[in-house]
Amino acid sequence: MRLKASHIFILAVFGVLVVYFVAMSLLGGDSAPAETPKAADQPPQVQVTVTPEVIRPYVVTLRGRTEAARSVVVRAETSGVVASTPAREGAFVQKGAVLCRLSVDARQAALDQARAALRSRELQRRASASLAEKGYRSETQVLQDQANLDAAAAAVRQAEIALEQVNIRAPFAGVFDNRDAEVGTYLSPGQPCGTLIELNPILIVGNVPETQAGRIRSGEPATATLVSGETLSGQVRFVGREADPQTRTYRLEVVASNPQQAVRSGLSADVRITTASGPAHLVPPSAMVLDAEGRQGVRHVGPGDVVVFTPVQVTEESAEGVWVRGLTGEARVITVGQSYVDQGQKVRVALAR
Secondary structure (H helix, E strand, O other), X not given: OOOOHHHHHHHHHHHHHHHHHHHHHHHHOOOOOOOOOXXXXXXXXXXXXXXXXXXXXXXXXXXXXXXXXXXXXXXOOOOEEEEEOOOOOOOEEOOOOEEEEEOOOOHHHHHHHXXXXXXXXHHHHHHHHHHHHHOOOOHHHHHHHHHHHHHHHHHHHHHHHHHHOOEEEOOOOEEEEEEOOOOOOEEOOOOEEEEEEEEEEEEEEEEEEOOOHHHOOOOOEEEEEEOOOOEEEXXXXXXXXXXXXXXXXXXXXXXXXXXXXXXXXXXEEEEEEEEEEEEEEEEOHHHEEEOOOOOEEEEEEEOOXXXXXXXXXXXXXXXXXXXXXXXXXXXXXEEEOOOOOOOOOEOEEEEOO
């Protein structure tokens, strides 16, 4: 059988390749293949953003709530049946307004009797003085009559107080927020008539972390944004000295004016307190990392393109980024690759776009 020309050509090419590889194996079998030169080792590349140091007021932000400046449960000082409740629940009342009035019972009669006894003692004292001038009454008897007169005057005052105590009055101007006694209720001494709250001024209270409590001073300006969007301006009135044992935070009170008493007690609020000014840097939130000790900070590139970790404290959060303190001067903060480099490691630097 005769082979075709195409088959002959394929067999010839195959034979040439076989001969070539056999010859190469015989000629170069004892020599090692040349090593490919390795590229020089290069440090990792990171992206940085350059943030300057600026002087700006430090702002402490916290979550709080509105609270009445004073809240008192007004209680009965004497016993009796509630005869009337002149104050309307939820209404504003002036200091001294009657919130609940008890029945007078025999208190008026006791006062009349005490006044009659006082008049009798007064006449007896005058007679004693007149007789003493004529020598018919001793000085001791005059002093005794004077003591009886003073006791009668004290009894009148006591009866007047007992009669006045049927009127349970507001100790200060405020809102009669809740009435606990209705007409016909029998109140013993100490039982409540109702609750009175003072809403002007109003307090905004919150809890300050122990890391920021030392920066806040009484009198510093503060603003509170309520859930309704309304903003109150005031100043710090009180910063606690003893921490809550559970949360390790300190109570803070901001006092603000509320002349119309439109702001209620118990509303949630975002509080911003402006403290002393100082150096700060604006960094992206993603640049914040934790070191091996759990400290919050940023990794930035120092002299010689070496990675440096610096602990920082957040002073304010904004739409542009996070304002922190702890860095010094102009800083090249690592924004890409900060999680893959360590303190003291040399890196290649590229500016973030």
